[in-house]
Amino acid sequence: xxxxxxxxxxxxxxxxxxxxxxxxxxxxxxxxxxxxxxxxxxxxxxxxxxxxxxxxxxxxxxxxxx
Amino acid sequence: xxxxxxxxxxxxxxxxxxxxxxxxxxxxxxxxxxxxxxxxxxxxxxxxxxxxxxxxxxxxxxxxxxxxxxxxxxxxxxxxxxxxxxxxxxxxxxxxxxxxxxxxxxxxxxxxxxxxxxxxxxxxxxxxxxxxxxxxxxxxxxxxxxxxxxxxxxxxxxxxxxxxxxxxxxxxxxxxxxxxxxxxxxxxxxxxxxxxxxxxxxxxxxxxxxxxxxxxxxxxxxxxxxxxxxxxxxxxxxxxxxxxxxxxxxxxxxxxxxxxxxxxxxxxxxxxxxxxxxxxxxxxxxxxxxxxxxxxxxxxxxxxxxxxxxxxxxxxxxxxxxxxxxxxxxxxxxxxxxxxxxxxxxxxxxxxxxxxxxxxxxxxxxxxxxxxxxxxxxxxxxxxxxxxxxxxxxxxxxxxxxxxxxxxxxxxxxxxxxxxxxxxxxxxxxxxxxxxxxxxxxxxxxxxxxxxxxxxxxxxxxxxxxxxxxxxxxxxxxxxxxxxxxxxxxxxxxxxxxxxxxxxxxxxxxxxxxxxxxxxxxxxxxxxxxxxxxxxxxxxxxxxxxxxxxxxxxxxxxxxxxxxxxxxxxxxxxxxxxxxxxxxxxxxxxxxxxxxxxxxxxxxxxxxxxxxxxxxxxxxxxxxxxxxxxxxxxxxxxxxxxxxxxxxxxxxxxxxxxxxxxxxxxxxxxxxxxxxxxxxxxxxxxxxxxxxxxxxxxxxxxxxxxxxxxxxxxxxxxxxxxxxxxxxxxx
Numbered sequence: 001x002x003x004x005x006x007x008x009x010x011x012x013x014x015x016x017x018x019x020x021x022x023x024x025x026x027x028x029x030x031x032x033x034x035x036x037x038x039x040x041x042x043x044x045x046x047x048x049x050x051x052x053x054x055x056x057x058x059x060x061x062x063x064x065x066x
Numbered sequence: 067x068x069x070x071x072x073x074x075x076x077x078x079x080x081x082x083x084x085x086x087x088x089x090x091x092x093x094x095x096x097x098x099x100x101x102x103x104x105x106x107x108x109x110x111x112x113x114x115x116x117x118x119x120x121x122x123x124x125x126x127x128x129x130x131x132x133x134x135x136x137x138x139x140x141x142x143x144x145x146x147x148x149x150x151x152x153x154x155x156x157x158x159x160x161x162x163x164x165x166x167x168x169x170x171x172x173x174x175x176x177x178x179x180x181x182x183x184x185x186x187x188x189x190x191x192x193x194x195x196x197x198x199x200x201x202x203x204x205x206x207x208x209x210x211x212x213x214x215x216x217x218x219x220x221x222x223x224x225x226x227x228x229x230x231x232x233x234x235x236x237x238x239x240x241x242x243x244x245x246x247x248x249x250x251x252x253x254x255x256x257x258x259x260x261x262x263x264x265x266x267x268x269x270x271x272x273x274x275x276x277x278x279x280x281x282x283x284x285x286x287x288x289x290x291x292x293x294x295x296x297x298x299x300x301x302x303x304x305x306x307x308x309x310x311x312x313x314x315x316x317x318x319x320x321x322x323x324x325x326x327x328x329x330x331x332x333x334x335x336x337x338x339x340x341x342x343x344x345x346x347x348x349x350x351x352x353x354x355x356x357x358x359x360x361x362x363x364x365x366x367x368x369x370x371x372x373x374x375x376x377x378x379x380x381x382x383x384x385x386x387x388x389x390x391x392x393x394x395x396x397x398x399x400x401x402x403x404x405x406x407x408x409x410x411x412x413x414x415x416x417x418x419x420x421x422x423x424x425x426x427x428x429x430x431x432x433x434x435x436x437x438x439x440x441x442x443x444x445x446x447x448x449x450x451x452x453x454x455x456x457x458x459x460x461x462x463x464x465x466x467x468x469x470x471x472x473x474x475x476x477x478x479x480x481x482x483x484x485x486x487x488x489x490x491x492x493x494x495x496x497x498x499x500x501x502x503x504x505x506x507x508x509x510x511x512x513x514x515x516x517x518x519x520x521x522x523x524x525x526x527x528x529x530x531x532x533x534x535x536x537x538x539x540x541x542x543x544x545x546x547x548x549x550x551x552x553x554x555x556x557x558x559x560x561x562x563x564x565x566x567x568x569x570x571x572x573x574x575x576x577x578x579x580x581x582x583x584x585x586x587x588x589x590x591x592x593x594x595x596x597x598x599x600x601x602x603x604x605x606x607x608x609x610x611x612x613x614x615x616x617x618x619x620x621x622x623x624x625x626x627x628x629x630x631x632x633x634x635x636x637x638x639x640x641x642x643x644x645x646x647x648x649x650x651x652x653x654x655x656x657x658x659x660x661x662x663x664x665x666x667x668x669x670x671x672x673x674x675x676x677x678x679x680x681x682x683x684x685x686x687x688x689x690x691x692x693x694x695x696x697x698x699x700x701x702x703x704x705x706x707x708x709x710x711x712x713x714x715x716x717x718x719x720x721x722x723x724x725x726x727x728x729x730x731x732x733x734x735x736x737x738x739x740x741x742x743x744x745x746x747x748x749x750x751x752x753x754x755x756x757x758x759x760x761x762x763x764x765x766x767x768x769x770x771x772x773x774x775x776x777x778x779x780x781x782x783x784x785x786x787x788x789x790x791x792x793x794x795x796x797x
Contacts, residue, residue: 010221010225031311031312033308034307034308034312035308045307046243046244046307049243050240050243050244
């Protein structure tokens with residue numbers, strides 16, 4: 001996988017679309033968990049959400065940079 | 067610890083040490099936590115920007131200052147709109163630079179038009195949505211001015227600007243959400259519960275006749291402010307947690323229910339007042355038990371108010387049962403009036419009973435949507451209408467023209483004097499024009515920000531040329547800047563000094579000039595600082611001179627458009643009309659009340675006018691619904707439409723002659739509706755609509771005959787109040 005994407009002559013780091021993708025995925029999971037009432041059992045919901053995002057982004061980023 | 071002689075009975079004048087300590091804990095500790103969080107986020111953004119080698123790391127720090135808000139939801143909402151605005155501004159710059167880079171006059175003119183458009187948008191929208199337009203306007207200046215001289219760099223400038231802003235937003239959002247977060251959701255819940263309880267108390271008080279006219283007016287003033295504040299919080303809480311997103315529809319429904327119940331309880335109250343003035347005792351005697359019964363259902367004597375949405379569930383069931391029984395009860399009471407009353411009394415009874423029925427329906431809806439909030443996963447029980455803000459195109463376009471003129475005049479000065487800092491001045495003028503496009507008193511706001519600018523410039527100067535030169539490395543840089551930043555953020559926490567704080571932060575962040583290669587040269591710092599001050603000065607001048615935003619004339623225009631809201635009820639498209647009319651009228655009233663001179667009683671006159679407008683508008687909508695019936699004879703339908711047109715003419719410009727014409731039209735329409743009702747060729751649903759139309763006509767007739775109402779609508783729009791407020795602004 002290339003580390004930069006050539007977008008009309010502009011070199012964009014691959015991590016940027018990965019970031020956006022991870023964000024969208026996190027938003028989806030977050031909405032689902034919120035609808036299920038999962039966050040009532042979590043001590044620090046925003047910390048959980050942030051960690052979830054770090055996990056998603058980290059996993060996806062590592063997959064590309066391996 | 068107790069230092070007072072009477073620890074058991076502390077008086078208000080001498081609080082005990084314990085009380086003072088708790089008071090300090092309650093108010094100051096959250097403020098200092100906010101200060102610490104913001105400084106941490108700003109320094110974090112600055113450090114990352116240095117590590118990544120951004121062109122101007124201070125932009126990231128500045129972004130943190132700008133999006134800093136005490137509650138997480140507000141930070142995220144402001145950040146979201148900041149991103150959108152920045153992106154739109156970038157795209158606009160590409161187009162403008164691509165088209166006009168060779169011609170500076172053309173380029174600046176096109177830029178001025180773009181800024182004017184953005185300002186118009188900022189004046190049309192509310193809250194953080196307006197902020198996106200502000201950003202779109204000034205990002206274009208920020209990127210466009212430097213790159214117009216070197217068009218080949220525009221793309222790089224734009225990319226680094228976007229990266230810096232994004233970094234600042236990420237740091238601000240993550241720190242706000244993770245470190246000792248203060249959720250907006252919590253305050254939203256408190257607000258929902260508080261306003262429901264307050265409304266319930268108000269309604270039962272009104273139904274039991276415990277409230278006088280003053281208390282009624284004060285509560286209404288409060289309701290209007292609540293509706294607007296609630297919508298702003300709901301909008302921002304959307305970004306905060308999935309919990310708020312799931313409930314967003316229901317919260318909107320709740321706010322709509324709140325508005326319409328507040329209007330119908332007021333209409334009911336007005337109707338009772340009028341009946342009392344007319345001496346319709348037989349009608350009042352028959353209605354009183356119904357009111358008492360409803361009040362008892364809402365809060366039983368000595369009963370407790372429901373503290374949460376879940377606790378309100380039994381109340382919702384009681385109201386639903388009462389709503390189902392009410393038509394029978396009304397029919398029974400009507401028979402008593404029918405037996406020994408005349409036709410006019412019967413009509414009065416019908417009107418009052420219809421209002422009671424309508425209020426019960428709305429209270430039922432309101433309580434149902436309140437109870438629905440307690441379930442985590444359910445959707446709204448019916449489609450939630452969106453919030454309809456009152457937007458005034460004339461004021462918005464004027465703000466746009468104002469911004470265009472400000473930018474053009476600064477640009478002209480820039481070209482004529484070949485001033486190296488002209489770009490900075492033009493940018494600041496543009497920021498101010500966009501930012502305060504919709505502010506009730508922009509000159510005062512600009513003044514506050516400018517005072518902050520001066521202090522920020524001084525602080526930045528001291529910091530950059532006295533404190534920082536001997537320091538080396540990022541930890542020392544952070545330590546050296548922290549005391550200066552602290553002052554600015556602390557100023558933000560107090561609403562009275564927030565404007566000054568914002569100015570201080572912007573100036574300090576801009577001028578301190580922490581770059582990867584540090585240059586200690588006071589001259590450009592001073593030049594930039596003075597350029598910003600000049601830009602602010604031009605903005606203030608434009609606000610004060612060019613179609614002044616605070617003049618009597620503009621205010622009169624708004625007060626007049628409050629009356630003209632009725633025209634929306636007369637001619638607007640029928641689908642969702644009731645909500646649109648109600649919502650936009652209340653929104654406009656809220657805008658007017660925000661700048662009203664309370665000492666001179668202007669708020670009372672505005673409220674009286676708005677409530678008459680709401681009454682008339684709802685009656686007209688009833689009438690139009692009756693006129694839309696298919697089985698109605700063509701002549702009758704024409705008569706109904708003619709009466710609506712006569713009313714529209716009256717509300718467009720009230721004169722004695724138009725008042726008589728409107729009365730005539732109402733009388734003719736009443737005759738037609740009665741004929742249609744007697745003809746007996748209508749089914750039950752149509753009969754109900756026709757009856758409602760007749761009740762509406764009766765209400766309109768009473769309104770038109772009432773001299774007090776007519777005076778409140780036609781009075782030359784509050785001359786005493788506006789001159790008084792003009793004087794305070796001038797002082």
